[in-house]
Amino acid sequence: MMHGGGWWSYLSYDEEQEPPKVDRALLRRVWSYGRPYLRGLIGVMFTIFVISGLGVVPPLIIRELVDVALPEKDLGMLTVLGLGMIGVPLISALVGILQRWWTSRVGEGIIFDLRRELFDHLQRMSLRFFTATKTGELMNRLNSDVTGAQQAITGTLVSIVSNIVSVMAILIVMFDAEWRLTLLAVAALPLFVIPARRVAKVLRQVTQDQMEHNASMSAILQEAFNVSGALLIRLFGRWDHESRRFADQAALVRDYGVRRAMVGRRFFAALGLVSAFGTAAVFWVGGFMVIQDEITLGTLVMFSALLTQLYGPLSAITNSRVEFATSLVSFERVFEVLDLETDVPDPEQPIPISPAKGKVEFSDVYFRYQSDEVEGLEAVKRWRRTADAGPVVPQASTREWALEDVSFVAAPGELVALVGPSGAGKTTTSYLVPRLYDVNQGVVAIDGVDVRRIPFEELAATVGVVTQETYLFHDTIEANLRYARPDAGRSEIEAAARAANIHDMISALPEGYQTLVGERGYRLSGGEKQRIAIARVILKDPRVLILDEATSHLDSRSEALIQEALEKLMAGRTTLAIAHRLSTVRAAHQIIVIDEGRVVEQGTHETLVAHDGLYRQLYETQFETVA
Ligand SMILES: Nc1ncnc2c1ncn2[C@@H]1O[C@H](COP(=O)(O)OP(=O)(O)OP(=O)(O)O)[C@@H](O)[C@H]1O
Ligand SMILES: [Mg+2]
CATH class of the missing domain: 1.20.1560.10 (ABC transporter type 1, transmembrane domain)
Known part of the structure; x- marks a missing residue:
């Protein structure tokens, strides 16, 4: 709708259009x-x-x-x-x-x-x-x-x-x-x-x-x-x-x-x-x-x-x-x-679960990313402009469902490893537990209660996540750690940092725990950031832990530090680990193998290796061994 011509061309504007009334x-x-x-x-x-x-x-x-x-x-x-x-x-x-x-x-x-x-x-x-x-x-x-x-x-x-x-x-x-x-x-x-x-x-x-x-x-x-x-x-x-x-x-x-x-x-x-x-x-x-x-x-x-x-x-x-x-x-x-409604609404009749035991259960879960309706502000625009609404939903995934008929149970305290090729749906599975998204069909439950019925605050307190990418706010290290638990004392923060093998590194910084990090602050290395994230979750002390292991190759010392921190973190919690390390899958009580959104194999490391399937293939080609 560019206007050519002189100033007079600006004098008129599609006067036929009917905007909403002042009602x-x-x-x-x-x-x-x-x-x-x-x-x-x-x-x-x-x-x-x-x-x-x-x-x-x-x-x-x-x-x-x-x-x-x-x-x-x-x-x-x-x-x-x-x-x-x-x-x-x-x-x-x-x-x-x-x-x-x-x-x-x-x-x-x-x-x-x-x-x-x-x-x-x-x-x-x-x-x-x-x-x-x-x-x-x-x-x-x-x-x-x-x-x-x-x-x-x-x-x-x-x-x-x-x-x-x-x-x-x-x-x-x-x-x-x-x-x-x-x-x-x-x-x-x-x-x-x-x-x-x-x-x-x-x-x-x-x-x-x-x-x-x-x-x-x-x-x-x-x-x-x-x-x-x-x-x-x-x-x-x-x-x-x-x-x-x-x-x-x-x-x-x-x-x-x-x-x-x-x-x-x-x-x-x-x-x-x-x-x-x-x-x-x-x-x-x-x-x-x-x-x-x-x-x-x-x-x-x-x-x-x-x-x-x-x-x-x-x-x-x-x-x-x-x-x-x-x-x-x-x-x-x-x-x-x-007026935009959230598609992950607060439960109307919440069922409290705390103190949670930590049983996590997926039953016949179906999930897809694109919904039938247009999302976000796009929805707003389309409502106003039916005329030039183009195709606004990107075809994000080639398959219809990101997850199809996924079922498994993680008993309290168990370590469950999710493995599978890239794009299989592992991260997606993990997103459904803290309700970053809601399922389209089936149920995700903690201690037998549908996560959609658990009060948000409780769900957030029960489920802790260490993501692949660590995000830190532009604030001091201490404030970033304290984000997990605002009332934590200085000694608790240091204890968590020690457990995550990051305390010595922080103390060596000129400003220690007061060092500014994040977008405009001190740039921590990838491995350091991961350990800060681990310390943050240790401080939060959730019953259910979700761990998306980073695939970045770190040197063996750094790997060992993270490995040790993770072991301490996982101890005594129900853990869903998206595993890239051999040590993690070996230690898992149960391994769920996902391919193209479906659970294709399930069992322990020994039984799955013995069975000549996808896991065996992944085991031979993918897992990183830590020296
Ligand atoms: N926000 C999104 N919108 C649409 N599709 C998505 C979105 N996020 C992921 N997908 C698609 O869903 C599928 C599963 O993605 P997911 O991130 O769960 O894979 P993954 O198993 O974690 O892979 P990786 O090992 O590479 O991390 C992929 O095909 C991906 O393209
Ligand atoms: Mg992933």
């Missing part, structure tokens, strides 16, 4: 965010009345000046009027400060509430949501959309109310002085109500488009400038490609910005003309009336002063629909996110 439910919901700030809002309204009321005082002073003080050569009155001309703006300015204080308190308060609600809601979304959504787009909703929503309440509402109050005050004074001239001045305005409605619609659509393009631009920024992305761009030398990708998106944002600025300009220009005609008519007819001695010169001068104040607010009211509709877009975008 009552939406307004009620928007209002629910303003209600907690009722006192502040009343304060704002009060200041609006004072400031708008004061606005008509200077023209009244001018009339007195022209009609009374000057003809009567009254110096005392002249001084009083002069002081009034200073006093009025002074009071206005002081009340203005108060208004600023109240509006910013209300506005920032609403931003705070919306942000917090969004953050809380998004945190609860499933892993599926985060794999389907770009981080940058989420950031955008939390930043610009929230700010835009706040603008709807404090900016637009304040401007609408103050314009209405100003116009009322001005009209009252004008009518009181000379009603015929007043009618003449405002006669043409009702003509503009209908075009204003159409402009509002179009502007709302353009604003929506612009915000979407903004969000995509944020997404590109986020991808390019996080550490991993920056690394990749550099290593592949793809600067030009990235620059072009960004420039294309930024150009769209630019074009939509220009378009938004141009929407309804013909309308606004016409509105401007009305005020010119109105002013001219008032001067002409009013001048005539002064000559005929029907009104005083002071009244005419006052009228001309009031007129300059009248048309601005009057046209602002005429298009307040426009402004309000635009500001609602942000609210809608925020609500869209708040």
